[in-house]
Amino acid sequence: MRFALFFSLFFYGFGAHAAESIDKLETLDKEIMSCFLANAKEMKCAETVLGPKILPGNQQLLSVSKQMDEIVVKWLGADKIYGxxxxxTAKAGEIFQKRTLLLEDSSGGLMVLNYSVLKRLGKWYVLSFNVNSxxxxxxxxxxAAN
Incomplete structure (x- = not known):
């Protein structure tokens, strides 16, 4: 596991575990957004939404997803997710995508949420994720938007 900067987290590992594939990437985006909007402090969004969909062989990311949730809770403090x-979405052919979202808290603070997905044997899985404020x-x- 790696910790970089104040609220930055990224991990990429190998091993074996059972994972569920992502049916539709748009559905995963909606699940992530609705989880954070509903209650990011209690829902453990990285663990519950991204965790089960981690690429088989990357089970180390399961513990990182828990740490990412802890970072988001610490960043929020007394605030909640406003938006x-x-x-x-950056694409590399039909096999890889990196998606970027901004989390906005109720005081106007921003946090970047990046996650990437990889297609293996025709199925999408979460490859990596990080947050950074x-x-x-x-x-x-x-x-990058300009």
Whole structure:
């Protein structure tokens, strides 16, 4: 597991575990957004939404998903999620996508949520994910839009 910056988290590992594939990527986006909007502090969104869909062989990400939820709760403090804003989807052929969303808290603070998915044997799985509230990471999201 790796911790970088104040609220940044990324992990990529190998091993074996059973995973459920993602039926539709748009449905996964909706599940993520509705979970964070409903109650990010109690719902454990990374663990419950992303965790079961982790690429087989990457079971180390399961513990990282729990840590990511803890980071979001700490970042929120007394606030709650005000909005979840889809920013972009970067595609590499028909096999890989990286999706970026911005989490906005009730005080106006922003956090970047990135997750990537990979298609294996015709099925989509979560490959990686991270959150970052560092101002440089947020600025990079806006700079990439120009």
């Amino acid at each position: 979840v804003h889809p920013i972009r 560092n101002s440089d990471a947020i600025k990079a999201v806006f700079d």
